[in-house]
Amino acid sequence: MLTQEIIRTKRDGGELGAADISAFVRGLTDESVTEGQVAALAMAVFFRGMSRAEAVALTLAMRDSGEVLAWPELDRPVVDKHSTGGVGDNVSLMLAPIAAACGLAVPMISGRGLGHTGGTLDKMESIPGYQAMPDNALFRKVVGSVGCAIIGQTGNLAPADKRFYGIRDVTATVESVPLITASILSKKLAAGLGALVLDVKSGNGAFMDTPERSLELARSLVEVAVGAGMPTTALVTDMNQPLASAAGNAVEVRNAADFLKGAARDPRLREVTLALAAEMLVLGGLAATAEDGLARARAALEDGRAAEIFNRMVHALGGPPDFLAAPDLHLGAAPLKTALTAGRDGYVTGYDTRGVGLCVVALGGGRTRPGDPVDHAVGLTGLLPVGARVERDTPIAFVHARTEEQVAQARAQMRKAVTIGDAAPEVAPAILSRQG
Template sequence: MLTQEIIRTKRDGGELDPADIARFVQGLTDSSVTEGQVAALAMAVYFQGMNRAEAVALTLAMRDSGEVLSWPELDRPVVDKHSTGGVGDNVSLMLAPIAAACGLAVPMISGRGLGHTGGTLDKMESIPGYNAVPDNALFRKVIASAGCAIIGQTGNLAPADKRFYGIRDVTATVESVPLITASILSKKLAEGLGALVLDVKCGNGAFMDNPDRANELAGSLVEVATGAGMPTTALITDMNQPLASAAGNAVEVANAADFLTGKARDGRLLDVTLALVAEMLVSGGLATDADEGRTRALAALEDGKAAEQFNRMIAELGGPSDFLRDPGRHLVRAPLISALSAGREGYVSGYDARGIGMSVVALGGGRTRPGDPVDHAVGLTGLLPVGARVEKDTPLALVHARNEDQVAMVQRQLRAAVQVSETPPDRSPVILGRKG
């Protein structure tokens, strides 16, 4: 079937044959399908959707567009985690070394920032010398030695998705459940995993901003992954406020360093990280249930083994061998740091978390177009959790910026994104549900 007929079929609500899906994906890979045609199919899928068979076919075709890894040399279960994207979501930086310290192998292939959400790869690249796109030999060496490696998508791994991912971001089709599903799972299936755990974000800072949509995406991911032969579970977690007290690149790495060394740990961030590692340990057969998994994960964090794994991973991928000893000496810093005071007494009662993410983008810490450079130094720190008591002069956040104009602009955005009320808000759970 011609490319335009494939688009027409989906535009009119028809079901695509697996062979036609494979043909379209081949065109994505070799660029015989134009960017306009890719955008047209993405929009057709956005409005018409895909059934499970189509989503499985798309996922497998994108997986098979490049190299598919296997790990016969490893004597430990190979399990990974993926987040659908949030604000202040640096979970991967702690989760990978904690899971490795507990006996899993974690070949974590991560993406860059998408829309208002931060990208794990951008965060890791704020570490000087860190090789975020190593060759296959080095990738395998680090996994064998450190138990984990957080790297970027290479040209040989699901290359069709790499192109699709960028086009989705600029054509308002990011929220399409089948396309999100295929994008996430094609890369994870190509990693050669034994199991996968997903963190599906739900709230005003997530791509899925309500529980119904988050449950739909979690169900799609679990069903399609299972249909493609990979055991998968998903946690649905709250993203109605930043997960960490920092949002940006280098500032989130510094936050992760404090977390791993025990200097400071944001409560909700700790809960989500341990819950996801527990799921990974159960999926990998290293814990009998979530309670045992959480206990093991916390022990690896508290005894310093996770920090050792993280430092080893950084050093073996070209970063400083003493990174965790003094992260501030290595991470780039913005020239201006300015506090935004609450301006009134009360309690932090809510966030526009997407607005927080867009503030980071406005500072230059995110992208408005694929390929845009990212300023690793800028961002926000000191973000208070919902429920925190504030006085008039209590800082709601610290703005890390390049100049005074940026500070003034972002402070206005923050005023609109952080709500302060006279009475404390009701407490809400951070783990909202589970699939699989």
């Protein structure tokens, strides 16, 4: 079918066959389909949607647009996790080594931050010497010898998605559920996974800001992944407050180091991390039930095996051999650290979590366009959870900044982002639902 007829069919609400979708994706990859035609199809899908069969076909076609990894040399199940993005979401840094310590192989291909959400890759690049973009030989070696590797997407994994996303980004069609689904899953399928666990964020700091939209995306992701042959489950988790007590890059890595060593563990972060680990172990066949998986994950964290694996991964990818023992010797620190106080007695009753993320961006710790430089040292720490009792002089956060002007701006932004009230609020659970 001609490209314009493919667009016309979807524009008029028709269903596209797998062959037509594959032809369109080939044209997307070799650029024989124009940018205008890509934008037109994206807009047609935005308004008309896609059936599950269409979404599966699009996902598989984009997976096959580039290299598809396989792991025949590994004698352990290959399982990964993907998060739809949030604020203070450093789960991957603890989850990958916990899962590896329990016997899974975790080739975790992560992204950079964009907009108000942080990126796992930016966090790992806070560690001096860490090779976030290794060649395939080193990537495979580290996964095989250590059990996990957290790296960035190579240019030849699902290249069709990169072009498609870039055009969607400038044509206001990013929010289409089937297109989000195909974008996420095509890359995960290309990574050669045996199974996948999804963390779909919901709330004012999430891409999907309502429970209904989050649930719609979670169901789509699970159904399309399973339709494409990859066992998948999803947890819908709360993002109406930062997940960790830190937001930024190096500050979240410090938070992760404390978590792995047992020095400090934010309760909601611990709950989500261990629940995702349990799901991974069940899907990988290493735990019979979620309860069994939870016990195994907890043991790997508590006995230090996960911390050891994280440190081995960092060193194997070029980081310091003593990183976890002395993270402050290696991580950059901003010159100014300033307390932001509550200003009144009461309780932390809520967050504009997106506003917290944008505060980090304004400090220089995030980006609004791909390719923007990032200051790894700046950020926020000591973020109090919703429900915390405070007095007038209680610090609700600490700003790590380069200049007094940045501190003043962050203070103003955080005053708007944190609500202090007279009565203790009801606190939403960290895990809202499960799909799959």
